[in-house]
Amino acid sequence: MTSTTPAHTGQQSSRPSTVGGVVGAPSAARAAQLVRRATGGADNAPVEITSPFTGLITAELPQATDAEARAAFAAARNAQRAWAAVPVTERQRILIRLHDLLLERQDEALDLVQVEAGKARMDAFDEVSGSALVAAYYGKHSARILAPRRAAGVIPVLTKAGELRHPKGVIGVITPWNYPLALTAMDVLPALVAGNAVVQKPDNQTALSALWLHELAEEAGLPAGIWQIVLGRGSAIGDALAEESDYLCFTGSTPTGKRLAEQVAGRLTGYSLELGGKNPMIVLPDANPAKAAAGAVTACFSSAGQLCVSVERIYVHESIREEFTKAFVAKTEALRLSAKLDHSADMGSLTSESQLANVSAHVDDARANGATVLTGGHPRPEVGPLFYAPTVLTDVTPAAKLFAEETFGPVVSIYGYTEIDDAVDRANDTVYGLNASVWCRDTRAGAAVAARLKAGTVNVNEGYAATFGSVGVPMGGMKESGFGRRNGAEGLLKYTEAQSIAVQRGLKLRPFRGMPPKVWVKSMTSSMKALRRLPR
Known part of the structure; x- marks a missing residue:
């Protein structure tokens, strides 16, 4: 009915x-x-x-x-x-x-x-x-x-x-x-x-x-x-x-x-x-730590991290890791949480009890496996029943579930690196390949790093919105992050069937009556060689 x-x-x-x-x-x-x-x-x-x-x-x-x-x-x-x-x-x-x-x-x-x-x-x-x-x-x-x-x-x-x-x-x-x-x-x-x-x-x-x-x-x-x-x-x-x-x-x-x-x-x-996705962000050594930290807050905590293209892993060059981490934690702790229908909140709630349970379990498991919680790491029931504090972790080991599994919540892990090749390899070391982010001053170098990342969309000096909002380019995942593309x-x-129609006039595509096949083949071979030289 x-x-x-x-x-x-x-x-x-x-x-x-x-x-x-x-x-x-x-x-x-x-x-x-x-x-x-x-x-x-x-x-x-x-x-x-x-x-x-x-x-x-x-x-x-x-x-x-x-x-x-x-x-x-x-x-x-x-x-x-x-x-x-x-x-x-x-x-x-x-x-x-x-x-x-x-x-x-x-x-x-x-x-x-x-x-x-x-x-x-x-x-x-x-x-x-x-x-x-x-x-x-x-x-x-x-x-x-x-x-x-x-x-x-x-x-x-x-x-x-x-x-x-x-x-x-x-x-x-x-x-x-x-x-x-x-x-x-x-x-x-x-x-x-x-x-x-x-x-x-x-x-x-x-x-x-x-x-x-x-x-x-x-x-x-x-x-x-x-x-x-x-x-x-x-x-x-x-x-x-x-x-x-x-x-x-x-x-x-x-x-x-x-x-x-x-x-x-x-x-x-x-x-x-x-x-799904386990999206990485690479902060190159020439990046402005404060600007990268501000961008990371949006990349990680928009929609409380319940965004397929949000960042869950950050790789920061050791030369600026301490400065970046300090700025990132401070900006994370400054986020306002609210359940009002106005612009008073910087971050909202998780959407379901199952999401809250999964996020809590991932953080608790990481902590049990040696991770350090720099900020957050707990629910915020005084704000609303499904709120969870935006959380920043470090010292996360492969033994933790959130090291490789998608958390899909306001949780991100920070890792250091010294060689860019190593950062790229670690960023690509996942079954997923949906989105990635690169932060730098030299955007030409940043774009070169972006091209090496195995992700369907990569943003330079942005978390996800640059590709998400550029509707004229395709969006989608590599590996287990999906198949096919939307946008562009x-x-x-993809929603159409292609049909080819060719209309042939004059010359047939087989030997004329009485023409020996060998003569036809020789003639066509000469014609094909000549056609290759013509602009088409």
Whole structure:
């Protein structure tokens, strides 16, 4: 069963009642209005979602069954045919209108992201700005990227060759809880502008943010039914996403990504995966320690470290290690923690009890294996139930779990080095390869070091935002950090099928009647030698 989508009134709700006990949050009625945009859930009991800031209920979410998820794919497939016929220039205009709405209505989005994910407001704004940048990029460049492309034919003039791009059909998108707005935009919007329909499963914890963007997209002109959102646990509807999609886009853990890849591979359909990371930062000997320390604070503790591209390992040249560490610890201890829906916090909360338990276990295990806690290392329940102090460690040994495993929290380890080759080798000594950072004065030398790091994105004198916000370049992981890329031309073309068409005129590509094959081969060989010398 598909719930009825309420007509958008064009009126913005005021911001006064509370959801999850947070003053200023969207009202319970507003949350319920967004939930009604979801597909399915008639046959399952809803689940209650709580706010990380308070532990109180934020929403009751319907949970789709496997059959309802598959029905959503069938409905999307029917709607996609008409959508694919809409000129790409019109699809672009919808994204431009969405870009404008995102910026105009950002206050409600900021509240939703804070209430659902527990973020500081500045970190929530990263999601709004990231979503707007994606809408603007594909709103401007999709027609050019998707345009028919001419290519050199086998015989100049007589052979006309070209490439067309067709939408794949219905894209399955599974988005995580840690960046509910930005990752929805990054994966869903290019799929839509390429002419596909989308069936998305957001994480239950942060589903309202995805539903809010869905509402704005339809207000911007997206036809109803092209983008369907189904809510449910992966164990219940994950198979439907993997088995019904013409292409699957997943962001989440490496083990889950591997399981989905196996399912999709059996159907010979495509997929892209952004998975885990243990992201390194290298501070070169010529770096300004204070500036590098300030950059490291943002790189490590934005979104409480619950960011796939956040830094968890810092390698500092011994000549400046003491100065860097002193400045970094001081700046870390100065971070303000708060559960208010305003700009009073520098760092927010962890999002779930399981995240708090994992972060605590990693730090306790590292301490038990000889690590030194320079600051933090404990929960902050007086601020909120899931807050954890931003933590800096040193003397971490390979025996500690967090030495190699992803912590995904506000925890970072500092290591010294004397030779740059050693720092590069240690930074690359991981099964992951998502993001990395290099800090220096000589940016040419820094870029040379960056090119040696086995990571899909590397930022020089920035932690992650330079590549994250540069939507025109691809973003994704090497090794066990993923497969495929989002953003840039590649992030759009992955949602299409390439078709080559060649029209042959005049000369046939086989011997003329009566011509001996040996004469034909000799003639073609001479022609190929001559063609190689021509510009093509």
